[in-house]
Amino acid sequence: xxxxxxxxxxxxxxxxxxxxxxxxxxxxxxxxxxxxxxxxxxxxxxxxxxxxxxxxxxxxxxxxxxxxxxxxxxxxxxxxxxxxxxxxxxxxxxxxxxxxxxxxxxxxxxxxxxxxxxxxxxxxxxxxxxxxxxxxxxxxxxxxxxxxxxxxxxxxxxxxxxxxxxxxxxxxxxxxxxxxxxxxxxxxxxxxxxxxxxxxxxxxxxxxxxxxxxxxxxxxxxxxxxxxxxxxxxxxxxxxxxxxxxxxxxxxxxxxxxxxxxxxxxxxxxxxxxxxxxxxxxxxxxxxxxxxxx
Ligand SMILES: NC(=O)c1ccc[n+]([C@@H]2O[C@H](COP(=O)([O-])OP(=O)(O)OC[C@H]3O[C@@H](n4cnc5c(N)ncnc54)[C@H](O)[C@@H]3O)[C@@H](O)[C@H]2O)c1
Numbered sequence: 001x002x003x004x005x006x007x008x009x010x011x012x013x014x015x016x017x018x019x020x021x022x023x024x025x026x027x028x029x030x031x032x033x034x035x036x037x038x039x040x041x042x043x044x045x046x047x048x049x050x051x052x053x054x055x056x057x058x059x060x061x062x063x064x065x066x067x068x069x070x071x072x073x074x075x076x077x078x079x080x081x082x083x084x085x086x087x088x089x090x091x092x093x094x095x096x097x098x099x100x101x102x103x104x105x106x107x108x109x110x111x112x113x114x115x116x117x118x119x120x121x122x123x124x125x126x127x128x129x130x131x132x133x134x135x136x137x138x139x140x141x142x143x144x145x146x147x148x149x150x151x152x153x154x155x156x157x158x159x160x161x162x163x164x165x166x167x168x169x170x171x172x173x174x175x176x177x178x179x180x181x182x183x184x185x186x187x188x189x190x191x192x193x194x195x196x197x198x199x200x201x202x203x204x205x206x207x208x209x210x211x212x213x214x215x216x217x218x219x220x221x222x223x224x225x226x227x228x229x230x231x232x233x234x235x236x237x238x239x240x241x242x243x244x245x246x247x248x249x250x251x252x253x254x255x256x257x258x259x260x261x262x263x264x265x266x267x268x269x270x271x272x273x274x275x276x277x278x279x280x281x282x283x284x285x286x287x288x289x290x291x292x293x294x
Pocket of ligand 1: 033
C-alpha cells in the first residue's frame with residue numbers, strides 16, 4: 001500500500017525539517033509537539049524557511065501556500081494515528097521513544113509503518129516495544145533536512161522486505177537519496193565519521209598539530225568542506241560523546257571510545273558552537289578563534 005499521509009512526532013530541529021519536506025513533496029502531514037508553544041514555534045520556523053525559499057526564487061508562492069495548507073500541528077497523540085507512516089523525531093532517549101511508540105501503537109491501523117529518525121539508538125529495541133516489529137524501520141535524515149540529500153533507511157532482522165522497500169521508495173518520493181543499512185549503531189555515516197572525528201581529537205591530544213593545522217590539513221589536503229574539529233563544534237561535543245559511547249558499548253573497539261579531552265570538554269560545558277566555545281571561541285561568531293586547551 002503506497003504511503004499517502006504522514007505523521008511526524010517532534011517539531012524540533014529534525015522534526016520540523018522532516019515535516020517541511022513531507023508537506024513540500026505533497027503529503028498531508030500532521031506534526032506533534034508536547035505543548036502549544038512548541039507546536040507554534042516549530043510551525044513558525046517552517047513558515048520562515050518556506051518564505052526564504054520563495055525569496056530566493058527556488059519555490060513559487062503558490063507552492064509555499066499549498067505546502068503550508070498540507071501541514072497541521074497538534075499536541076494530541078491520537079491525531080498522528082491516521083497516517084500511513086509515522087516518523088518519530090523526539091528526544092534521543094530510548095525510554096521516551098519506547099513510551100511514545102507504546103502509547104501510539106494501539107491507536108494506529110495495522111498497515112501503518114513506524115519509522116524512527118534516531119542517530120544512535122537501537123531500532124530493534126524500539127521495534128519490539130510496538131507489537132509490530134515487522135513494520136518498523138529507521139529513517140535517518142541529516143541536518144538541515146531540507147538541504148541534505150541523504151536518508152539512511154535501516155532495517156532490523158524482523159522488518160518485512162515490502163515495508164523496507166516502501167520506506168526506501170518514500171524517501172525517494174521526498175526527493176532524497178536513500179541508502180539501505182542494517183540496524184547497527186551509527187549505521188553507515190556515523191560508523192565512518194565518528195572514529196575519524198575522534199582521531200582528530202586524539203591527534204590534538206597527542207600534540208601532532210594545532211587545532212587550526214589539523215582543520216586546514218583535512219580541508220586543503222583532502223578537500224573536506226570543513227575541518228574535523230570545526231565539524232565537531234557544529235555537531236555538538238555532547239552529541240558526539242553520547243554517540244561514541246553507544247558505539248563503543250556495542251563494538252568494544254578502541255576507535256569508537258571518546259578520547260579523554262572530549263570528555264573533559266563536555267564536562268566543562270564546552271560543547272561547541274551552541275555553547276559559544278568548543279575547539280574554537282565563538283564570542284565573535286563570524287571570526288572564531290582556536291582556544292588554548294593544553
Ligand atoms: N540534530 C541532528 O543533527 C540530528 C541528525 C539526525 C538525527 N537526529 C535525531 O533526531 C531526533 C530529534 O533530534 P533533534 O535534534 O530534532 O532534537 P530537538 O531537541 O531539536 O527536538 C526534539 C523535539 O521533540 C519534542 N518531543 C519530546 N517528546 C515528544 C513526544 N512524546 N511527542 C512529540 N514531541 C516530543 C521536544 O519537545 C523537542 O522539541 C533524535 O532522535 C536525534 O538523534 C538528530
